[in-house]
C-alpha cells in the first residue's frame with residue numbers, strides 16, 4: 001500500500017515497510033526500511049520516533065545552506081544523493097554539467113501515484129511486471145532548478161511477496177547537453193547500519209560462492225566489469241546482522257534487473273550510517289544526455305525478511321516466479337532433457353545424435369538437445385560462429401531431417417546457438433569486419449577465439465534476429481540454449497562517435513534485449529535457456545526473457561551442490577538448470593555416486609548430459625528409475641518453495657553447529673509444494689567421518705499442525721562398495737575386483753536402509769528425524785545407513 005500521511009511516504013507490503021519524508025530543505029530523507037511499522041496507531045503516530053533530529057550539523061561537515069545551517073547532507077539518510085553539496089558518501093547520481101561543474105542538488109517537486117499506462121510502462125530495459133493486479137506505483141519527482149534537470153524516482157510495491165523495486169529517470173530539460181558519469185538504480189540508507197554484506201562471487205566453474213564481509217566502516221564493493229553480470233560477482237547481494245541465521249534475524253536482499261556491468265557498494269559512513277547503492281557500474285560508463293532526452297536506469301529489487309536468509313529468499317523466489325519470468329513457460333513443467341555437449345562435444349553427426357536420442361528415449365528423456373558443433377565448419381571452437389547454416393557433412397539431410405527423426409522417436413528437439421558472437425574464421429566476419437567490437441587499426445584480444453558482435457548497431461541486431469528466426473523456424477524446435485562465451489575487451493564501436501564510447505556496453509544490452517524480446521515474442525512456444533559459459537550471465541535481465549539459465553559448466557555434484565545452494569539465496573530453483581553428467585567428472589575428475597548426481601540435479605531444472613550409449617546396463621536402469629521418480633515429483637521440485645538447511649560452508653550463521661561432527665560436512669535442502677502437502681528433502685554428505693554414526697534430517701516449510709509420512713528413497717547397495725570386507729560374509733574367498741567379485745556384485749544386492757515415520761510437521765521441522773546410524777566399521781545390515789564420501793539421500797514427505 002502507498003500512503004502519504006503527516007508528510008511521511010509509507011510504502012508497505014504484507015510484512016515490510018519503507019518510509020521517507022521530505023525535509024525542510026526539499027531533500028527526500030529516508031526514514032526506515034524493514035518490518036512494517038504501526039505508524040497510524042490512534043495513541044500516537046510514531047513519526048516523531050522515526051524521524052532523525054537535525055538541530056546542528058556535526059563538526060567538520062558542510063552546512064547545507066545559510067537558511068539551514070543545521071543540515072549536513074553527509075549525516076542524513078537520503079533517498080538519493082547527487083554529491084557536491086556536502087554528502088561525501090557513495091553517490092546515487094553523478095553528472096557533469098555543461099559548465100563543467102559536477103555539483104547537483106535535486107529537491108522535491110511533486111509526486112504521483114500512476115496507474116494504467118504509466119504504471120506498467122514498457123521501456124527498452126527488461127522490467128518486472130504485474131499480472132496479479134496487486135502492484136502499486138509511486139513516482140517521486142525531484143528537480144535541480146540550477147541546471148534544469150528532473151530526476152524521477154520510481155517505486156513499485158509487490159505486497160504479496162514483500163518486494164519493492166526502484167529505478168530512476170533523469171530528464172534533461174535544459175538547453176545544454178549534460179554528461180551522466182554515474183547513475184544508480186537504488187540507494188538504501190540505514191541510520192543503524194547492518195554489519196554483514198554478503199556477496200556471491202566466483203569464476204567459470206565455481207559460481208556463486210557466498211562470502212560474508214563485516215563492514216564496520218569504509219566501503220565494500222561488489223561489481224562486474226566483464227561486460228556481463230558475471231560469474232565473478234553476481235548482482236544479487238544481502239545485508240544482515242551478525243546474528244542472522246538461515247531462519248532467524250533481519251535480512252535484506254537486493255538484486256538488479258540487468259545483464260551488463262553492475263555495481264553494488266556498501267559503505268558505512270564516518271557517522272555510522274550505512275548506504276547501499278546498486279546499479280550500472282560507473283567504471284567505463286558515461287552517457288551524453290541531450291536537451292529534451294532522458295535516461296532510465298535498470299530496475300533494482302529489494303526484499304526484507306525478519307526470518308533470516310531463508311525468509312528473504314522466499315520473497316525473492318516468489319517475486320522472480322511471478323513478476324520476472326513470463327510467457328508460456330512461466331508455470332509450465334519443464335521437460336527432462338538430454339544434452340549432447342558432454343556426451344560428444346563438437347564430434348557430432350546425425351547418426352551419433354540419433355543413437356543418443358534413442359538411448360534417451362529408452363530411459364524416459366523428453367527433450368533432446370543438440371549443443372554446439374552443428375553449423376558452418378564448427379569442428380572446434382576456432383571457427384564458424386556467426387554462420388548459422390547447417391553443416392551438411394554432419395547433418396546431410398539438414399536440420400529438418402534430423403529434427404523430424406528425433407520427433408518421430410517421441411522426443412522434443414532443442415538446439416544450441418551463440419548469436420552474439422563471431423569467429424574471425426567465418427563468412428560473417430569476412431563480410432562484416434566492421435560489425436565487431438574492436439578498436440580500428442589496433443591489435444585485438446580474443447576470448448575462446450571469438451569476437452563480440454556490436455549489438456549497439458541496429459543492423460547487427462537485425463542480422464541476429466533474422467538469422468535466428470531462420471534457424472528456429474527451419475524445423476520443429478521446442479527449446480533453444482542461448483550461449484555467450486566470452487567477456488568484453490577492446491570495448492569500442494565504430495557505430496558510435498568517440499564521445500559516446502562510454503555508452504557502448506549499455507547500448508549493447510539495449511540491443512540484446514531487443515533481440516531477445518523480438519525472438520521470444522515470435523516463438524512463444526519455445527523454451528529458452530540462457531547460458532554464458534555456465535553462470536557468467538545469471539541475472540534477472542536474462543530471466544525476464546528466458547525462464548531458465550544453465551547455472552554452471554561445472555557438473556560435478558559436489559561443486560554443483562554448493563553452486564546451486566549459492567543461487568538459491570536470490571533465485572528460485574525453477575530458473576536453475578542442472579544436469580547429471582559422467583564420472584570421473586569432466587571438470588574435476590572427481591567420482592561421485594550416480595545417485596548423488598541425480599539428487600543434486602533434481603533440485604534444479606533437470607536433465608542429463610552424458611553419453612547414454614556408453615552407459616552400463618545397471619546405470620541405465622538406475623537412470624530410468626531416476627527419471628520416473630523425478631517425473632512424479634517435478635512439480636514440487638520445480639515450483640515448490642525451496643529452503644536451505646545446513647550447508648558445506650558451515651556459515652549458516654548457526655554457530656552452535658560447530659560442535660557437531662556434521663558441521664560444514666552436510667548440505668540439507670527441502671522443497672515444499674505451495675499447498676504444503678508434498679515435499680522432497682535431500683541430505684548430502686561431503687566426506688565420511690569415522691565413527692560418527694549419528695545424523696538427522698530437519699525439514700523446513702511444512703505445515704506444523706499436519707501429519708506427514710516421511711520416507712526415504714529405497715536403494716540397493718553394491719557389495720563392491722565394501723571391498724574385500726565381502727569376505728567377512730562370503731563362504732568362499734573372493735579376491736577383490738576379480739571376476740567372481742563382479743559376478744557376486746551383479747547378482748547380490750544388499751538392501752539399503754529404510755526410513756519410514758509418521759510425524760507432524762512441527763516434529764519434522766523443529767526436532768528433525770533421527771536417521772538410521774551410519775556405517776561405522778562395525779558391520780552392515782539394512783539398519784545401517786550407507787553414505788560413502790559424497791553420499792546423499794532423497795527424503796519424501798506426504799501430508800496424510
Ligand code: DGJ
Nearest residue numbers: 341371372531533534553
Ligand atoms: C559453454 C556452455 O556453457 C556449455 O554448456 C556448452 O554449450 C559450450 N559452451 C558449447 O560451446
